[in-house]
Amino acid sequence: MYFDLQSESSTPIYRQIVEQLRRQINGGLLGPGDALPSVRQVAEQHTINPMTVSRAYSLLEAEGLLVRRRGKPMTVAAGLATESSARQRLCLLQPCLEQVAREARQLGLSPDEVVTLLVELMDKEEA
Amino acid sequence: MYFDLQSESSTPIYRQIVEQLRRQINGGLLGPGDALPSVRQVAEQHTINPMTVSRAYSLLEAEGLLVRRRGKPMTVAAGLATESSARQRLCLLQPCLEQVAREARQLGLSPDEVVTLLVELMDKEEA
DNA sequence: GACGGTGTATTATAGTAGTGATACACCCAT
DNA sequence: ATGGGTGTATCACTACTATAATACACCGTC
Numbered sequence: 224m225y226f227d228l229q230s231e232s233s234t235p236i237y238r239q240i241v242e243q244l245r246r247q248i249n250g251g252l253l254g255p256g257d258a259l260p261s262v263r264q265v266a267e268q269h270t271i272n273p274m275t276v277s278r279a280y281s282l283l284e285a286e287g288l289l290v291r292r293r294g295k296p297m298t299v300a301a302g303l304a305t306e307s308s309a310r311q312r313l314c315l316l317q318p319c320l321e322q323v324a325r326e327a328r329q330l331g332l333s334p335d336e337v338v339t340l341l342v343e344l345m346d347k348e349e350a
Numbered sequence: 351m352y353f354d355l356q357s358e359s360s361t362p363i364y365r366q367i368v369e370q371l372r373r374q375i376n377g378g379l380l381g382p383g384d385a386l387p388s389v390r391q392v393a394e395q396h397t398i399n400p401m402t403v404s405r406a407y408s409l410l411e412a413e414g415l416l417v418r419r420r421g422k423p424m425t426v427a428a429g430l431a432t433e434s435s436a437r438q439r440l441c442l443l444q445p446c447l448e449q450v451a452r453e454a455r456q457l458g459l460s461p462d463e464v465v466t467l468l469v470e471l472m473d474k475e476e477a
Numbered sequence: 478g479a480c481g482g483t484g485t486a487t488t489a490t491a492g493t494a495g496t497g498a499t500a501c502a503c504c505c506a507t
Numbered sequence: 508a509t510g511g512g513t514g515t516a517t518c519a520c521t522a523c524t525a526t527a528a529t530a531c532a533c534c535g536t537c
Contacts, residue, residue, distance in 0.1 A: 294534025421504025
């Protein structure tokens with residue numbers, strides 16, 4: 224529900240969780256005070272180990288994005304700018320876009336061709 | 351020179367080499383018969399182990415993109431369609447674009463904003 | 478206060494993946 | 508044949524990942 228985890232991926236599960244949460248928070252999909260699903264809940268849903276989820280949560284707490292209050296679910300930290308500016312969010316996407324630019328160049332593809340497909344994919348995802 | 355390797359990246363070096371070569375070949379940047387830099391040459395240039403490079407080369411040989419002739423440098427295979435169609439090359443880029451779409455959605459970014467930055471990056475890379 | 482709900486510390490284990498050092502096999506030109 | 512150029516097989520080491528089984532500390536509520 225919350226996460227889109229791929230066990231086949233080479234990027235470790237805990238990191239997938241971290242990155243997805245970070246984006247969902249910065250993007251406003253999750254707001255300050257919102258409660259996260261419990262580690263056991265997530266673990267069962269994806270048949271992974273609770274400690275793996277805990278590891279992800281802990282990293283985000285160290286990062287200041289999450290707040291832990293013992294006995295209660297993890298929540299999104301309040302101190303954050305409720306939603307960062309579009310410019311800031313765009314910065315988070317930049318590394319991924321640089322990768323696209325690099326690959327496109329190596330493939331000899333024009334910006335037009337790339338953009339067309341990208342827009343198509345983004346519209347599809349919308350639905 | 352040939353490769354743009356990032357040792358900090360979580361994707362292993364040998365795989366970075368594999369992917370970059372595959373794209374350069376499919377994109378026509380490297381043509382049939384072209385010789386690759388020797389494993390030791392690449393290794394020294396990036397201060398990595400020759401075996402790491404060899405591993406990448408071997409994978410591409412198994413894939414049919416490279417040809418090994420003992421004692422001589424690896425070369426790009428001849429059998430390949432010299433340059434695949436733009437549509438085929440676009441397919442190679444698709445996974446990366448899907449990643450962008452996913453992240454953009456989580457960040458709450460509109461296609462417009464994303465495309466603008468992407469084009470900017472691609473133009474810059476050109477120079 | 479007992480219970481069921483949070484997250485976590487601890488320890489141990491297993492598997493996997495990436496990298497590295499060395500020595501080898503081969504080709505070719507001298 | 509010898510030397511310098513290929514790529515590579517082998518082995519070992521290190522780091523990381525994920526899992527597991529407990530046990531703990533805390534909160535809220537019944």
